[in-house]
Amino acid sequence: MASFNEMILSLVVFIPLLAAVVLLFFPRENERLIKLWSIAISIIPLVLTIYLMVNYYASHIPNGGGMQYEVKLSWIPQLNSYFHLGADGLSVPLLFLTALLSTLGLYYSSFTIKKRVKEFFFLFLLLEMGMMGVFVALDFVLFYVFWEIGLVPMYFLIGIWGQPKDRPRYAAIKFFIYTLVGSVAMMLAILAVYFQTKTFDMQEVAALQPFAGNLPVASLVFWGFMLAFMIKVPSFPFHTWLPDAHTAAPTAGSVILAGVLLKLGAYGIIRIVLPTFPEAFSQWSMAIVILGVIGIVYGAFVCIAQSDLKRLIAYSSVSHMGYVMLGLGAAAAGIGRMTEPGMTDSMAMAINGATLQMFNHGLITGGLFFLVGVLYERAHTRDLGMFGGLSAKIPAYYGIMMVVAFASLGLPGLAGFWAEFFTFRGAFDIVAVWAAIGVIGIVATAGYILYRIIQSVFLGEYDPHKIDHWTDMKDGQDKHDPSDMAGFEKLTMVPLVILIIILGVFPTPLVEFFNQAAETIINAL
Amino acid sequence: MNIFEFIRDPSQIGPWFNEVLLSTGMQPWVANLIGDIIGVLLVVIVVLSSAIMLIWLERKIAARLQDRLGPNRAGRYGLLQTLADIVKLLTKEDVTPDGADRVSFNLAPALMVMQIIMVAAIIPVASGLVGANLSVGLLYFVAMSGIASIGALMAGWASNNKYALLGGFRVVAQLMSYEIPLAFSLLAAVIWTGTMATNDLAIKQGELLFGFIPGWNIVVMPFAALIFFISILAEGERAPFDLLEAESEIVAGPNIEYSGLKFAWFYLQFFVNSLLLACIFATVFLGGWQGPFVDQFPILGVGYFFAKSLIVLLALMWVRATYPRLRIDQMMTFCWKVLVPVTLVVVLIVAIGARVTPDRNINAVIISVANIVALFVTLGIVGRSLRRDVERRKAALPGAYTAQV
């Protein structure tokens, strides 16, 4: 019997799957049971990941962190591929984020999803499983399998429960095909790595440094991985699927998409590309940096031009994930100059920034999408021109939105600040010019957050003629005036807001997680 | 070389003639070519002229069997009747029907005649006296019958006449169907004798069984011989299998639109074909030119051979004169449901029997007995099923059937 520590990751991954399979046997009509079961069961991974956070923080960070809770079982011995799971300082917080957003998403959806309930919850749990799996897989084949598993549920989440006017089917298929192209490229890259190293174990592969000294091939393989990850992040110019997908997806889908799925790509870069192909990465780092900066600036400016609130937030993700790319690119750019004094620290700083941004963006944008959903459920429109002066009508909503939006803006004291700070701090040391250009993005971000969101939605005069029917989420009736957030909506947002504030004030523990992971990686280079 | 030698052994003529030509200083291939051409001409002339006699014979015998007089005006016993007919046919107008396909219409009779000439080439008249002693002789014979069916089909189609076309169809259906028992009964003989060359077949049958029984195939495999006989009835389009012309049904078969000389060719083909089939029967099952003293005087073989062939031909005529025509479905049913399975059994018997003991004589006895047993079993089964058939019909239509089978 394996010890609890060995089983915990498997449990985290497979409990959602188990729940999903069991769900299939529930009667379709009994929606209440389905919802209860899903939410209840999704709390188990959440609790487990909290345990992981605590346990890792308490036991392992003081001892140098590293890969923990490892389990390595024979899976396909013929391929030299193992069922190999493990988590380190990078994975654990992301697991927690996944579990949290999943639970919140399920909870929120249990109120807002009206059609095809069983399928929704089934797919959602399946998706959770796939995401969890990606964060803990330490075997390339396994990683790939989990990576792909997430694809199908997301396709359906967008396609079935998307708003018809947002062309959900188009968005879904676009999402699917983009991701598929990336993942096939990744598969080829994985195979190439395998032929070099004869193993699928990520750690072994990283230790073997395949293609070291063979830059052309290494670059090819590097881009194979990067294509997959950059599409997922999404980095400019592969971002075009994202606005469509986010806009079309149902609220919980958008939350998961923005909160977790985008992180998969960045996670892949850190977990796989950076340790395995430092040379190639360093060679191409400027390209990544530039793309990251373009993403930041371009995303931010596009946001300003949006009239659809959800689309705006979607583009803000492009911009925000640009920070991640910038940080990672900067860190990679530093690889070639590691002998310079303070360089490793700057690299660690950049990586920390990127990872923090991943986590915080998950919280913040997840929250934003929830909030957009809340508004949309009431107004049935997301056109910014239709709103105005809502601050007085729905004060609680206004308050929460303020917190989350300012966090997104990067206001000190809220979670977003630290990520941006670390990223730019690290990047300035390594790629100063590009980092400086990236700052334009911050300014533009302030612009769209303040001007487009806060001002056009909440401030100004409330015009009751713009929208005649506001749905009251408490009783489902149409009313003339908007009603404030219902209990379940508040409950959904509370954990996020609390975390945003806590992490804004006291980010140290989280930084320790990431810092340790970053240093491990940098030390191995 | 003296004349007597040729008379004793006519097969020496060919080589002698070749030598004579060569002695004139001719190129060998020219000599061969001249020899071949003369041989071909001989065969053609003999074959075609034999038809005159055959037609008279057939008519006369049929008439006598049916208690009629037959031809009796032209010449003594009507011997010149056929010549008169030929003259009539030659002077008749050569009609080509409207809408006929000229090429095929003219090609068809040529093909028909070609078939008989080609077959005639492999008939061994006496020891060594054969147009071409092909190693694949019997197969060649079977193959040639395909040409006849093509010819008939062509004639039927080209005539632009539905009766002709129906006749053509019938030809193909019948010939192709009966080709199977025909070929398989030949196969039985081939397995036993170990050769397909016609002359060699005759030679092989010269080996006596137990030193006194003639080793003819009809002795060894009487059932196979019977099957072959039935098959040549059908192949020769003779009653009771003469549905191809069936005057009462489709007027006259594929050649209905032909007249004059072209019709004569069809006519010719029919009669000569009968003779040739009889010859093949004699060759394969009756020992060909084998007979007493044939070793010393090969010329005797000619006599033996024609005697045997004529007996077979007589039998053919006899059947034609006495039996009514079958219905087409009966004809096909009989072939596929009776003859084909039975021939397969016979082939099996021969194939196994030929190897069962090392002694040829004993094997022959075994095959022979098995053949006779198979014959009687077949007769029993066929008879029973026929009786049952009649019973069933009687039950279905009481009073309609009074005749007994």
Add this chain to the structure above:
Amino acid sequence: MTASTLQAILPAIILVISAMAVVAVDLITHRRARDVVLAGVAVVGLLLAAVAAFTLVGTTPQSVLDMLVVDGFSTFLMVTVLIGMVLVVIYSIDYIKLVGEHRSEYYAFLLAVALAITIAVSANDLLMVYLAMEFVSITSYVLVGFLRGDKRSNEAAIKYFLYGAVASAVMLYGISMLFGVTGTTNLNAVAQALAGETLAGGMRWLAFSSVVLLIVGFGFKTSLVPFHQWAPDTYEGAPTPITGFLSTASKAAGFALMVRVFIVALPSFAVDWLTVLAGVSMITMTLGNLVALRQTNIKRLLAYSSIAQAGYILMGLVCIPQAQFGLRPLQDFAFNGINGILIYLFAYVFTNLGAFAVVIAIENQTGKVDVKDYAGLIYRSPWLASLLLIFLLSLTGIPPTLGFWGKYFVFGAAVQVQFFALLIVALINSAIAAGYYLNIVRYMFLMPAEDEERIKIAPSLGIVLGVTFVAVLGLGILPGQLIQWASESAQFLVQF
């Protein structure tokens, strides 16, 4: 004929006997029980043959009079195809019931074609190659035209026939050339005779032209572009169970023949056929996928998808490591192309038969085969929709389905030999393919149902769907044994 020789051809013998048994049983069974009994006899025959084939797995290669070679490669495909044929027989039951006539012949033909395929996969002589291919083809022509009253079936059959007859004749011309230059028809002997040849002057031309001529024949059977034109029409017009058969078992036979001929007999010409086939592979997958995008009839769509899949499978043959002709141990070639083909074919057989089982289930009840008729299938039959989804994902190559492993191994082979052009084409094609597979998914899950009538799954189809589902997903999650088996089987060919 020794006992082991007999054992080697035992599957074929069983199939012949059971084909006769089906016809015989037809005469003595009562009308009402007939369908199940006939299919039962066929299934038992096929299963027995499969068991007989399975007992051969792992035995030393057995040459049957130099005509057949029963080795790992052939037993792998034999078992695969025979099980596939079992599924074909089972899902035909209800379909053929609707046809009403000649049912025993139908099953007898399926058994005959199974026999033909068991011969094809082990043919080791050019004569047997041709004979087996024609056997498969001629039987297939009849099966395609089985619905005599149906104009589409007729048309499908005649097109299939004419293309097939021309293609096999052209291939035969190539075979005759090989015979001419080597004086033998045995594949190994051909290889030996060619081994010494310096590919200079005329030989180079001969190599090239005979390779091209052979590819015409094999290309027809495996529906490679540009010899694929028959496929869409034939797939659309044929009785749906037969379409399933054509796209799986028949194709497997074609690939088996192609692989064996090229690898065993023509290693000396490898440069030629690798080049030509690489081009064919790229064109095949691209064209198949592009045209599939435009299809509205599901059978036709699956036909083009099947063409594209043939292009992927061909990658395995194109990407055999060239060094393998110099005999290197298997360990170096966990991805040796051949095992990719085997795994791909295995996956494809089960996936596609599963997909066709769904198509048949819907066709049997509604008579409709257009993609738009699948709208809202999830409401009408969640099971069918979900199963078809899984099969389509497997066709797309999404893990953890069996189809993924097939792709994994052929792509792996290409990566191994660093055939980048091919890989890029394959990569782009994967995306295109996802487009039309998802289109079906879109109709099934995202569109409202036009007809609310629920679709029932007949028990026979249930069996097929269950088996294929378990195979596709179960073996997709735990593919180890399959990979091992395929790799061991491939070894026989690789080491020849």
Add this chain to the structure above:
Amino acid sequence: MAITYLHLIFLALAGFTLLCALGVVASRNLFHSAIWLIGAFAGVAGLYWLLEAEYLAIAQIMIYIGAIATLIVFAIMLSRGMMIGRVKMNNFQAGISAVVAALLFLMLSFVLLQVNWPVVEQAVSVDPIPMIGEAFVTTYVIPFQVIAVLLSVALVGAIMIARER
């Protein structure tokens, strides 16, 4: 190379065969095509004879002329209406096909003449017919059995399909 009369026979046969073959594909009347086809078959049989393959020559006549050609003629007749009259016989790709065929011929001739065929200058010293017979029950027994099954299957299938409803 001395021209012997065999060469002349060969040339005559080859010319005849090819002429007939051209007739098959050029004739505008389907039935005439069939007749030309028979001629071509016969010419090929003659070539076999020249190659000392008597058995095959006869088999050619028996099967091709006796069976296949008859079947074809039969089929032409059974599908009447298409045979009479001079209708367009070629499809739209006839021109390109002709070019393809011509190029193919040139290419094949080139290849066939280029290759150094391992010709053995040896007379046939054995009678091939017993050898063929023996081959069928020894070396080729498996294909022999297979083709037996194939033929029965094909015939059953043909009857099944062509039977009148």
Add this chain to the structure above:
Amino acid sequence: MSATIPLSWFLLVGAGLFSIGLYGALARRNAVAVLMGIELLLNAVNINLVAFNRYIVPQQVTGQVFAIFVLAIAAAEAAVGLALIISIYRSRDTVNLEDIDLLKG
């Protein structure tokens, strides 16, 4: 007897027959005519096989046996093909391939 004739002569006849047959198979509208083209193709192959047999391995019968198999297969193929043609004629009243166009794409 034939050894004085060069092998290539036979091969050229085969190639000619093959090309003509291919033209027939590709260019003809009528299904039966296409079938005839196919028969020419098979004949061309058989000439090759028999000629190779005679010239390359004169003491064996490999090529002849092969040719016999081809013959038998041709018969089977023709039987099935013509059955199909007759069947389609019954349902369509035509055997022109251009008119057989229910299935398109």
